[in-house]
Amino acid sequence: MNNQSRRDFIKTSVVAAAATASWSSTAARKPNLLFIWTDEQRPDTMAVYGNPNIHAPNLNKLAKESVVFQRAYCTQPVCTPSRSSIMTGLWPHTNGCVKNNIPLKEETPCLPELLADPDYRTAYMGKWHLGDEIFPQHGFQEWVGMEDGYSKYYRSDRDQNARSAYHHFLINHGYEPDTSSGKFSRGFAARRPLEHCKPKFLESQARDFIRRNRNDPFILHVNFLEPHMPFFGPLDEEHTPEEVTLPKNLEDPLEDNEPLRYRLMRQHFAQEGWHENPLKTEEDWRDLIRKYWGLVTQVDLSVGGILEELEKQGLADDTIVVYTSDHGDMMGAHRLLTKTVMYEESSRIPWLIRVPGKKHHLIEQPVSQIDMVPTLLDLMGAKELSEGLPGQSLAPLMAGEDVA
Numbered sequence: 001m002n003n004q005s006r007r008d009f010i011k012t013s014v015v016a017a018a019a020t021a022s023w024s025s026t027a028a029r030k031p032n033l034l035f036i037w038t039d040e041q042r043p044d045t046m047a048v049y050g051n052p053n054i055h056a057p058n059l060n061k062l063a064k065e066s067v068v069f070q071r072a073y074c075t076q077p078v079c080t081p082s083r084s085s086i087m088t089g090l091w092p093h094t095n096g097c098v099k100n101n102i103p104l105k106e107e108t109p110c111l112p113e114l115l116a117d118p119d120y121r122t123a124y125m126g127k128w129h130l131g132d133e134i135f136p137q138h139g140f141q142e143w144v145g146m147e148d149g150y151s152k153y154y155r156s157d158r159d160q161n162a163r164s165a166y167h168h169f170l171i172n173h174g175y176e177p178d179t180s181s182g183k184f185s186r187g188f189a190a191r192r193p194l195e196h197c198k199p200k201f202l203e204s205q206a207r208d209f210i211r212r213n214r215n216d217p218f219i220l221h222v223n224f225l226e227p228h229m230p231f232f233g234p235l236d237e238e239h240t241p242e243e244v245t246l247p248k249n250l251e252d253p254l255e256d257n258e259p260l261r262y263r264l265m266r267q268h269f270a271q272e273g274w275h276e277n278p279l280k281t282e283e284d285w286r287d288l289i290r291k292y293w294g295l296v297t298q299v300d301l302s303v304g305g306i307l308e309e310l311e312k313q314g315l316a317d318d319t320i321v322v323y324t325s326d327h328g329d330m331m332g333a334h335r336l337l338t339k340t341v342m343y344e345e346s347s348r349i350p351w352l353i354r355v356p357g358k359k360h361h362l363i364e365q366p367v368s369q370i371d372m373v374p375t376l377l378d379l380m381g382a383k384e385l386s387e388g389l390p391g392q393s394l395a396p397l398m399a400g401e402d403v404a
Contacts, residue, residue: 007046020344029210030119030379031210031356032319034184034310037086038227038299039127040077041325043072043179043350045296048362053199053243054296058304062323063152065354067398068124071366073350077339079129079329081370085112085327087130087138089373101153103131104138111373112139112219115382121213126198126203126223130154144205146198146225148183166201187230194234194298199224203302216314222306227295227329229338235294241286244293247333247345260302266335274337285332294333320379321340321354355379360396 012212043049046056047072048063076092084090084097087110092098097107104110112122123142131156134145136171145164154160163183170184174198178188189198206222226233236331273279277288303323310316326349333345340346349369370391377385378393385393397403 015205029318030117032217032315033219033376033380034306034319035219035221035322035376036224036298036303036306037323038224038226038325040327040329041227041296041299042262042331042345043070043348045293046350048352049350051245053239053245053339054293055238056300057090058093058300058307059296059323062303062307062354063352064320064360066321066323066352066360067355067361068362069351069353069367069394070362072324072349072363073347073366073368074349075369077341077346079326081324084128085369086324086372089114089370089391091370091390095389097130099132100129101150103155106137110138110140111376112306112378115219115374115380116248117217118256119217121216121218122220122221122222123209123218126221127203127225128223132158133163140221142209146202149186149352152301165205166198169201186221186225187232190230190233194301197234197298199298203305204350206306210306210309210313210315210369214315216266217363224299224302226299227292231277231288231295232291235298235300236291238294238297239290241283241290244284244286244289246282246289247331250282250332252334261335262334262341265341267335269337271336271379279335280335288337289331292329317356320376321352322372322376323350323352324369325349352398353379353398355398363397365397367397 017236024314044051045054046063047060047066074082076082078100080091080100080102081303084095084104087104088108090108095104096102098106112120121145122140125144126146128145129150129223133147133150135158136143136144140154142228148164148167160396167184170189175184177184179185185195200220202224206220209218209220238331256338269279273284274288278284279288299401310319324339327339328346328348329339330343330345333343336343351367368391374385374389374391375394376397392403394403
């Protein structure tokens, strides 16, 4: 960040601080941060982004209480790179996480380390995908791991036989691992009853953390795997095919400049489908999309439970709530599926921020994930804004100021 842009950054941060002073300065405690995010969720899985058909009452309620960024984009539509930007405020090519399964360097600080406030209790729960998946790191005092499939990417000094908290949860409920490696596959977990699936597990863990830390300021990250593949779960029948609106560009003809890789992907999905889901007809796509929607509903139920706990503990007025995703999913657009392509559906993300004292409104200006960390540092009253962050605080934009 050059000197001029940094001066502008500090200037706009002062404006934002004044705008948020009405709630932060009178609060009896420092603001909590509840950062809820998903994996591979398109924005149009919520009413505020144009989809009234999907069953997501808790997310829709949260959106009505939040500042909603209508045109938010990820830094790269791939899990690890995008996650690295969300956690560090750095571009993937700067922090080194330019593709999946590259570990985030120990010396690269994440939000709790950047805030550097010893008063905060901190916890990370859910999917991480930035190395050493199930082990506490990067300023998080508590860690609730969920994914055991990344053990081959652990550092050499890590226990390769260690298992996640979710693994032990399933064992305690009488389940036996379904793989030869002694782990539970994602498909196995997704086929469990609702109360034993990953979202409900994370909800329970998050509620427990909130109860235990109700008297202390906290930073709590909860990252749901859903609606990421395997694209099925206990709520597959939640939506009818008739409720599903197919992408308007499902049948768009190939563009002359469309990359060969995209063409080959389209051919693959048309010929092979997605696992047990054929993808040849409109009915096939409707069936897959409604399962995807069911996963969003599953997340919605657990988000509702976590927000309910905030209210129950009297913390709603002391807590900044963020809801977002690492990237989107094509889900039939251009007859493509998943992400990794530079189309709108793959790159655009939902992004809600509920700040006590701020009214709901929509922001149409394009924004980036790279702005998340500086925005949150600003909203949380960080006295020193970290050098070297390429993004800018969007708190002034949330307060009605112009931000370039």
